[in-house]
Amino acid sequence: MSQPSPLADKRILVVEDEYFIARDLERALRAADAIVVGPVATLEQGLDLAETQVLDAAVLDVNLSGERAFEIADRLSARDVPWTFLTGYDEWALPAPYRSASIVAKPFQADRVVRAIGALMPDKGCA
């Protein structure tokens, strides 16, 4: 028997403005048995889901058609929902408060994202 995925049945928000990248993320997360919330492409949609959905974690593209996803990150943090940035920016190009955040660099491999999100999840032991 293979180990159950750490993301199994976890509700993961995906905010990414590029359709094909969003689909790749969706596919990778589903393959890890996660439940994908979204994906959505805009700051507005992202904020809406971040406030209204039950979430276990989130993957956020930093640049959403020219808008920055920091507000979504702040809302999620306020709800204790862990998140990771998916971005082509280097850490130095991010505002200071986000430089120590979890970051997956573009271009990425799907399993990288899955591992990064897995690392965000609290270890529930072998329940």
Add this chain to the structure above:
Amino acid sequence: MNGQSPPPAPSAPTPQGPVHRDAHVLAGINRILQEALRASTEEELGRLCLEVAEDLTGAEFSFFGERGPSHDRLDHIAISERGWAAYGGDDPDYSERQLPNGMKIHGIFGQVILQNRSLIVNDPASHPDRVGTPDGHPGLRNFLGVPLRRDGETFAMFALGNHPTGFTERELAIAEELAPAIVQALLRKRAEVASRASERRLLSLIEGIPQLVWTATRDGQWTWASAQWVAMTGLSVEESLGDGWLAAVHPDDRDAARRFWESASENGDLAMEGRLRDGETGRYRWFKTRATPVHDDHGRVVEWFGTSTDIDTLRRLRERQETLVAELQHRVRNILTIVRSIFTRTVESGGPIDEIADHFRGRLDSLARTQVVATQTRSGKIDLENLIRDELLGVGAIEDERLSIEGPDVALPADTAESIGLAIHELTTNALKYGALRHPAGRLTIAWGIEHKSNNKCELIVKWDETGVPAMPVPPVRQGFGTELIREALPYGLGARTRLEFRGGGVLCVVSLPWSADDTDPVNRSAEG
């Protein structure tokens, strides 16, 4: 002049020791020292010294000279008023009282310097060292020369000429009494001139450098501001004194400017960056301000000397460069991510390897074209018509009665152009394989325009309309990459509404994009600020 008798000597020189400083000599010394600083030039001072010496000794004329830079030549500091009056030659230089310079140190006068001692010669014509006098020089009957020493070394001399009764030890003693005063007066004058010149240099340096310069007490109360500060801020010196200078500091930087002085220690230099208001334009500019303490002889800080350097352009360039580098990284990494994703999809759709390679190459070329155009224009925007033409001309289509491309000037942002360009590419490929670009009877009309919707919103509507295509013997691949792009990706990323129909006469595709009014600028007018 030779009619003047020597001043009366109340006390005769005693052979046992130096002459008593009689009242006349003391008065002469006093005059030399007092007027030394009043004289406007060294020559004027020299003439005064010589006049005093002539008055006290009864000499008829005199000169004052010093070793020049090469040490073996004598330069004149002055020739006395009486000396010039006695000149009888016609050398135009001397008629204009041009001092002779670079005289060889020889003859009778030369011995004063070479032998480093005072000298009386009352019969110069028979003196072994005689070299004669220059043309026009008054006839020399008597000579009295005295060396002038600085730190024990003879650097100059003065000499008196002709005395009604010949020079004696008495005149020699008077001249030697005057010598130290003359040296002191000359050196004092030189120091003063040098200090004035250095002050002038310092001032022109301070007023000439591009920095704003000021002085302050240790708690930041300004005591002086330079002309540059006044010119930049429009605040007068008086308005800037005390903490008046804060008025030119950006309100958001005033706290930092006050705190700047809190860290003022006895030795440390201060530095901060802040904005100052340009009095002329009202715009704030970034300045780097530095202050350094000025110490007195006991090492105590007496004031702070400050400069503010304009770093506005530098700072803006730095910010712009950081933004550009960050955007470049973002774009490059993002496009690689997209290429990776398109590659995966192209391979997954299956088919012979040649066909997969062709598809992938076509998609890559389309992305590349958009990237090239986006980076060629300053605004990074792309003209829709060019985007469509490039794609169609790239596959050899010719605009004739079977192909029509028409619409107003529309400038697309790079990310929109990327998706629309790919969609046009997919439609073109499909039309070449199965549609209007393959069949002689087929027609293709590509048209676009901006439509005003309700509540002030606009839409850019692009329509791809094929007609005259006979029914397909082989049905087109209806669930390929192109179809997903148009039906899913455009609505997802651009918020577009799309319609894609495979009709009897060919493909109909309509893309409606939300459009904001300021996006409607033609490419060439939408340059950044």
